[in-house]
Amino acid sequence: MVNSAYSEKIKEWLKFSNRDKKWIAHNFCLSEKDVDKWVEDGEAPSREHEETLLQFMNPKVVDLYIYQPWEIAKKILREWRIKGTNPYRTNDIFEFLPAKKTYNDYTKHSSHQVICFSRSVSSAAMWGHYADKHKGVCLVFSLPVTPHNEPNYNHWRIEKLHEDFLHNCLYNVLYKKNRVVFPDVFPFFNPKVIEDLMITKDKSWFFEKEMRLLCLIKHASSTDDEGNIFFSEILQYLSGIVLGVRFPHNVNYVQEWYKQLQLENIEKPEIKIVNSYISPNYFKIENEVFHDTPMGSFPYRKLLPKKIVDNGLIILPGKII
Incomplete structure (x- = not known):
């Protein structure tokens, strides 16, 4: 579903908060190509991604x-x-x-x-x-x-x-x-x-x-x-x-x-x-x-990204408690 208004809202927030698409990609463990779908193409994020994004946009x-x-x-x-x-x-x-x-x-x-x-x-x-x-x-x-x-x-x-x-x-x-x-x-x-x-x-x-x-x-x-x-x-x-x-x-x-x-x-x-x-x-x-x-x-993160490798070690992320 395309939502250009939502896309503009994200762009406004990135500018206001002095962040960029790389910041979203890093914090959501996504590729910049995935983020471009939200920011540039107006594609709506998944429900889980949207809930987490709203926590950042509305502290x-x-x-x-x-x-x-x-x-x-x-x-x-x-x-x-x-x-x-x-x-x-x-x-x-x-x-x-x-x-x-x-x-x-x-x-x-x-x-x-x-x-x-x-x-x-x-x-x-x-x-x-x-x-x-x-x-x-x-x-x-x-x-x-x-x-x-x-x-x-x-x-x-x-x-x-x-x-x-x-x-x-x-x-x-x-x-x-x-x-x-x-x-x-x-x-x-x-x-x-x-x-x-x-x-x-x-x-x-x-x-x-x-x-x-x-x-x-x-x-x-x-x-x-x-x-x-x-x-x-x-x-x-x-x-x-x-x-x-x-x-x-x-x-x-x-x-x-x-x-x-x-x-x-x-x-x-x-x-x-x-x-x-x-x-x-x-x-x-x-x-x-x-x-x-x-x-x-306090806000909480619902997303649990895939395990990643850091310095040869397997890291299993957990929820904020």
Whole structure:
């Protein structure tokens, strides 16, 4: 069935998103000739291809959260940058540590940093641990996400950010009993193994409902004298601030403070600033605007391309989970 309007819609989207037909062919594991049938000839994609294509053309917006003490949140908002986490310096002794190893030296000179989000804004434990015992705030990021459709990689992309390999990849952290097992020779050639290490944590951290954004250091916006690495692009998606139940100021105070920042830098987006309160019936911290984001809110890829050969290895792609 020929549909020239659909063809024009795809062309418009490719131009707007700064992509091309090669990008579609790569992400859908198709030949450019197959893609030409959609883009140039107006042939309708199969139902499965169309559903997946629509997920790319219409990104889903999901809310993710970062808990901070107010003084650190003010620093983030004033300087308009957020510190990445060095894989070698975390508060989890087992972080990035493969099985049968007692010392983590693999990520000491990592090319990546991570920015850690939570899918929950209602966790009393998170407010207590990371937001100065409820006296801090929770920064809200509304992220337009699409599935990353490359075989063997189960993550999402954030629209309008760099699309370098393994950069701006948003992962759901996996909580497991056993640590990641590496072969005797560390496989630097296989990014998938490195990914597994970077997103696998002990089950005791499950309460965090963590998602991680992998960021290439070369795309950092700045550094400081202590060697900390900062990223600014992600702040374009800041959409709100939730104040802790013990926050020392009212909403008007924070609104006025933020307005002054906007006068200094008009690029800062409009955001919603809301109070939180203790749920009358549940062990939850609630607010009237922002809510926990279930995994079902994220787009998923339905297509399972044929197995491919990479470096002599057979790779069997799986669904995003």
